[in-house]
Amino acid sequence: MxxxxxxxxxxxxxxxxxxxxxxxxxxxxxxxxxxxxxxxLRDHANGLFLWRLSLYATLVYAWWRMRNRLLQREPQVASRLQRTEVAAIAALTLLEAANAVSGRGAA
Structure with a gap:
């Protein structure tokens, strides 16, 4: 199934x-x-934030490589990819902003 x-x-x-x-x-x-x-978690919030930033940077690098290969294979999906990328960036920005405002700093 x-x-x-x-x-x-x-x-x-x-x-x-x-x-x-x-x-x-x-x-x-x-x-x-x-x-x-x-x-x-509160005491280590800065370190956890730096860890998340490095994780995001690694994901962006991997996504960029995969995105280029996908666009070479299927160029018609460019606009859909851009919408998805904007949504992902907005979601991560909102997550980090919510953590900063709540004072947690750690997800």
Whole structure:
């Protein structure tokens, strides 16, 4: 049985949410409680932000290479790619802005 695109996206979303929950539960168990985990995240917010920036830079580099190959193979998808890129940049910008405004700094 093959899942539809929507079902696959839902499975991925639920999997990522479960993974995030698991990481938080494990970290709080290792550190003793959620308050200590929250304090650790707050204390290391700048380092985590730099890590995310390096991750974004790596993704941009990989995307740029893949994008060029895709456009050579299928030039008619250029406008769709541009809309997708704008949406991705907007989503990441909003995520980082929300983290900055909330004072968390760590996703």
């Amino acid at each position: 093959r899942l539809s695109i929507g079902a696959r996206l839902m499975v991925w979303g639920l999997g990522l949410a479960a993974f995030g929950l698991l990481i938080n539960l494990l970290a709080s168990a290792v550190l003793g409680d959620f308050i200590t985990w929250h304090n650790w």
